Amino acid sequence: MGTLTARGRLFVLAGLVVAGGGMTVGLRSLTSVGALLVVLPLAALLLATRRPELQITRSVLPRRVPVDQPSDVTLELRNVGERRTPVLRAEEELAYALGDRPRMVLPRLRPHEATGLTYRVRSHVRGRHRLGPLTVRVADPFGLAERSAVHPGAAELTVLPRIEPLVGGPSSRAGAGGEATLSRRISLVGEEDPSVREYRVGDDLRRIHWPSTARTGEMMVRQDEEPGHRRALVVIDDRAGAHAGAGSGGSFEWAVSATASVVHRLFAEQHEVHLATSTGPSGAAAPMETIDHALDVLADLQPVSSSLPTGLVGAVGDFHASGSGLVVAVLGPLPDEACDQLGGRGGSCVAMVLDRAGYRGRGGETDEATARTLARLGAAGWRTVRVRPGVRVADAWAQVVPSGVTT
Structure with missing residues (x-):
């Protein structure tokens, strides 16, 4: 439905005043x-009540972009009516994170004629953002x-999400005479090697691992991890109370x-990657088919109002029960009982623990819960690093996954 503009309303008001004055004085x-x-x-x-008959096609290239990277949106507008359109003004509705709404002037279109308009968007907020619908305004001359x-x-x-390149860990030649696999790199500085198992009848005696045999009192042999069959579990703490800032x-x-x-790095090294959240169903670590699948899951992730990290404990327990592999956890402070349940998992577990005090603006203080989590996980055989504001992901990774280690 059409409406009068401010100018139109002023015309009506002025007309009524003038007409009334003319009738009063007899002019x-x-x-x-x-x-x-x-x-x-x-x-x-x-x-203005006549609505232009437009067909609108919208395309976004690329449709998936990292944080702070641009994407171009193209609108094709076609006049599907039998009359020429007037000059139109258009405004595209955008999600708040994409910035100001673009405003455009559309030229007059002959019947079945089309025109294209392009604008650029950029977001510093990850997630799925809506573009459209388009509002078209027609006005008289x-x-x-x-x-x-x-x-x-x-x-x-x-x-x-933003991805930082990570160094350290395995090369793609791992398992074929090259560098050690990522889980074994970590276990070399941890408590036990997940690539070592008990001797079975028929095993090659040349594969006996004497240090493990001496430590356990049982005959132990080394088993190789094959490229493409290495396993990794990545857990993110999605409890709202575990975070600050x-x-x-x-x-x-x-x-x-x-x-x-981390997931990007693991996929690059041909790991079978499982992803879990700290509040998900116990043991519900979802296998990621591709890196794109994993990034889409992380793009949608939001904090959850839960205080219990049941998903973390269950996922790590089930993962180790089904075989050896690397566990990487990005955590806030954990309850003491959760740390105790994660004990005895072996040397192939690493944790990046976020210090809430720093993210709350108290950079000189130490969050007591964070300190306890670091101490308990460290005592349980995990390799840990405290994360404060300003720490790069690559630097934190380098502290828990040493580079240059070979078997």
Whole structure:
């Protein structure tokens, strides 16, 4: 439905005043001028009720972008009516994280003629962001009346977590005479080697691992991990109470970025990657089919109002029960009982523990719960690092996964 603009309403008001004055003093010419001032915006309002017949196609390239990277949105508008459209003004509705709404002027289109418009968006907030619908406004040449029409249809832009390149860990030649696998790199400085198992009849005696045999009192042999069959579990703490700070500078966004960076590294080294959250169902670690699958999951992740990290304990327990492999956890402070349940898991477990005190603006203080978590996990055989604001993911990773270690 059309509406009068501020100018149109002013014309009507002025026309009524002039016409009333003309009738009061008996001047027909003045009354006619007043009537004309009233009729003009009403006629414009009648013309503005005609809705342009437009077909709108929206494309987004690329549809998936990392944080702070641009994406181009192209709108194709086609006049599917039998009349030429007037000059139109358009405004695209955008999610708040994508910035200001783009405003455009559309040229007049002949019947079945099309035109294209392109604008660029960029977001510093990960997630799925909606683009559209498009609101089109038509006004008369004098700007007295206008009509707004919302054309349904929208597109989606997925903004992925920031990924930092990580060094250290295995090369792609691991298991074929090259560097050691990532889990064994960590176990060399941990308490036990998950690539060692008990001797079975028929095993090659040359594969006996004498240090483990001496330590356990049982005959132990080394088993190789084959490329493409190495396992890894990555757990992110999604409890809202385990984090502090807001937006991109908060600990939760650091945790998401760290998780994405670790997963990216593990996929590059042909690990079978499982991803779990600390509040998910116990043992519900989902296998990630591709790196894109994992990044899409992390793009959607939001903090959960839960205090118990049942998913973390269950996922780690089930993962180790089904075989050896690397565990990487990005955590906030854990309850003492959860730390105790994670004990005895072996040397292939690493944890990046976020210090809430720093993210709350108290950089000189130490969060007591964080300190206890670091101490208990360290005593349980985990390799740990405390994460404060400003610490790069790559630097934290380098502290828990030493480079240059070979078997």
